[in-house]
Amino acid sequence: MDLVANNLSYKPDDQYHLKDVSFNFKEGNLYTILGRTLSGKTTLLKTIAGLLTPDSGEIEFDGKNFLKIPVWKRNVAMVYQQFINYPHLNVFENIAFPLKQRKIDQSIINEKVMDALKSVGLLGYENRKIQELSGGQQQRVSLARSLVKNAKILLLDEPLVNLDYKLREQLRDEFKNLFSKGLADETILIYSTTDPRETMELNGEVIVLDEGKVLQVGPAKEIFENPNSLKVAEISNDPPMNIIEAKISDNQIRFEGIDVEAPQHLNKLTEDGLKIGLRSSDIELNENGHEFEVELAEISGSETLLHLKRGDTKIIVSIEEVLNFKIHDKVKINFKIDRAYAFYADGKLASSPFGSLNG
Amino acid sequence: MNKLYTFLKYFFIVFWAVFVVAPFLWALTTSFKDFQSVNGGVTYIPWVDFEPNLEGWKVLIKSPAKGGVDIVEPYFNSLFVTCTASFISIVLGTLSAYALSRYTFKAGFVKNNDITFFFISQRIMPPIVLSIPFFLFLSSINLLDSLVGLILVYIVLLMPIAVWIMVDFFNKVPREIDETALIDGCNPYQAFLKVVLPNSIPGLIVAGMFCIIFGWIDFFFAFILTFTEVQLLPVKIVALNSSVTPWWSLSASALVSVAPLIIVAFIVERYLSKGNLSGAIK
Numbered sequence: 149m150d151l152v153a154n155n156l157s158y159k160p161d162d163q164y165h166l167k168d169v170s171f172n173f174k175e176g177n178l179y180t181i182l183g184r185t186l187s188g189k190t191t192l193l194k195t196i197a198g199l200l201t202p203d204s205g206e207i208e209f210d211g212k213n214f215l216k217i218p219v220w221k222r223n224v225a226m227v228y229q230q231f232i233n234y235p236h237l238n239v240f241e242n243i244a245f246p247l248k249q250r251k252i253d254q255s256i257i258n259e260k261v262m263d264a265l266k267s268v269g270l271l272g273y274e275n276r277k278i279q280e281l282s283g284g285q286q287q288r289v290s291l292a293r294s295l296v297k298n299a300k301i302l303l304l305d306e307p308l309v310n311l312d313y314k315l316r317e318q319l320r321d322e323f324k325n326l327f328s329k330g331l332a333d334e335t336i337l338i339y340s341t342t343d344p345r346e347t348m349e350l351n352g353e354v355i356v357l358d359e360g361k362v363l364q365v366g367p368a369k370e371i372f373e374n375p376n377s378l379k380v381a382e383i384s385n386d387p388p389m390n391i392i393e394a395k396i397s398d399n400q401i402r403f404e405g406i407d408v409e410a411p412q413h414l415n416k417l418t419e420d421g422l423k424i425g426l427r428s429s430d431i432e433l434n435e436n437g438h439e440f441e442v443e444l445a446e447i448s449g450s451e452t453l454l455h456l457k458r459g460d461t462k463i464i465v466s467i468e469e470v471l472n473f474k475i476h477d478k479v480k481i482n483f484k485i486d487r488a489y490a491f492y493a494d495g496k497l498a499s500s501p502f503g504s505l506n507g
Numbered sequence: 508m509n510k511l512y513t514f515l516k517y518f519f520i521v522f523w524a525v526f527v528v529a530p531f532l533w534a535l536t537t538s539f540k541d542f543q544s545v546n547g548g549v550t551y552i553p554w555v556d557f558e559p560n561l562e563g564w565k566v567l568i569k570s571p572a573k574g575g576v577d578i579v580e581p582y583f584n585s586l587f588v589t590c591t592a593s594f595i596s597i598v599l600g601t602l603s604a605y606a607l608s609r610y611t612f613k614a615g616f617v618k619n620n621d622i623t624f625f626f627i628s629q630r631i632m633p634p635i636v637l638s639i640p641f642f643l644f645l646s647s648i649n650l651l652d653s654l655v656g657l658i659l660v661y662i663v664l665l666m667p668i669a670v671w672i673m674v675d676f677f678n679k680v681p682r683e684i685d686e687t688a689l690i691d692g693c694n695p696y697q698a699f700l701k702v703v704l705p706n707s708i709p710g711l712i713v714a715g716m717f718c719i720i721f722g723w724i725d726f727f728f729a730f731i732l733t734f735t736e737v738q739l740l741p742v743k744i745v746a747l748n749s750s751v752t753p754w755w756s757l758s759a760s761a762l763v764s765v766a767p768l769i770i771v772a773f774i775v776e777r778y779l780s781k782g783n784l785s786g787a788i789k
Contacts, residue, residue, distance in 0.1 A: 220690075
């Protein structure tokens, strides 16, 4: 049973929330929608759920026109980024709610709810009030409520974004376990996120969304290795990929008075206005490197992010170490230039270290 | 310093308690007095300062033929009109508030906020402005001097309060809760009844309390729109006045008329102290 959409557009105000979005989701697969905030991820999920009606376009599920079926008959499940549960019901009643709505036998409900509680690790909490739970536990309850329905389409809208770091890691691992155990072979799982790392870890088919438009579709690895445009490269990297305006001539990449020898996959490019893309992790500190000035140094976890500047060029370097720098310190860095990407002036990928899209 | 703080705290609590309770106690003692005890200087304690008697209370239930002012029927009229009008206002007001909070209405330049304001604007107008239209309207449909007519008018007066409070309340209930209910298999009516309404009980109680208070204390419309057939309590109490102000029966009637509100206040206070009002929605 496939979920197929054709040219979905939704424009409630003067901006497109969705523009000509098409996809073909196959059962038993995990799809990740990657995009920045306000890129249309939630709109897309709500459209699939039936909470929003697109201005134009079609959605078909199992060969039937999905847009004609009201939300409450669609058999979808959705987990929101806010922890949405029914505050007047306790944990058990919350999870049982969708089953009760279907008038299922009480003994079967009990069994299913207990199973769901077990799979999200909340056994023993069934009589708690929702308000007594932590954010992570609340999100587990809403996950359990969406699992218990055996919905054909499971929508997860940035389910981890409002959790603190540790819980997020933990819950993400549990998600992966749940998903890999195979919810059911017929389920289509759609997971939206802003976090490229999450996308890579979930390792499903990725849809990159920006300003309501689909920019690229492909397996997570493909998106990471061969982003088809500057935008995708920015969205699919955190921190965003460094973009350096450079010229390539005589086998040299030149910018800000720096000459770097062009690697093989870049040395045939001669167009004007080329942009070189380099991940922040592909730049390293090196005594013999090029001098940059520190604009900002932030420590996040065990990583140090250096915001550097030279002339008009600003770059971010991530170092897997906790280092202390002061603003205006001078540092010397080296580029792992064989990992560099090149983009044309219009933003299209010109060449990638993993072999360009156009061969 | 700490002692001073404690002292001041209790001083103000006691001061405020006296400020609130004293008038009631005064009314209570006065209701058992007669002409002589009221006019014979300041007296407080029954049997010691003055000889209590039940004349002030008896007047309230004696029929006019026996020189009393029978407030029993107006009392139940008032209860009936207030409760019915409040109930209908809450039901209609809650439904319209939900619609105004969740759905988008547009008729030319009129949008949701304008409709909400229209409801509130009914309360902004001074009652005197509404009195003549109400009078003419009720007389044209033959409902002057009737309970039904009064209930209609009170619905017009009370529903804006219910709408106003409930729109604000529903706006604070996350929309995602309704959406989740829809996704979980509720149609929009079930979503409202099974999910939104149970989470709005605190709002309903507050709105209900306001409706009952405003309905119960209204004198103006009860005075203008009724004559002899139907009388409400506030109007009847005024009728107690005669050439000699009967302080004792006025005090007694003040106490019985305020009693329902005190009962309501105690019920709501119990509910409030459980903490259900604040913590229902995060």
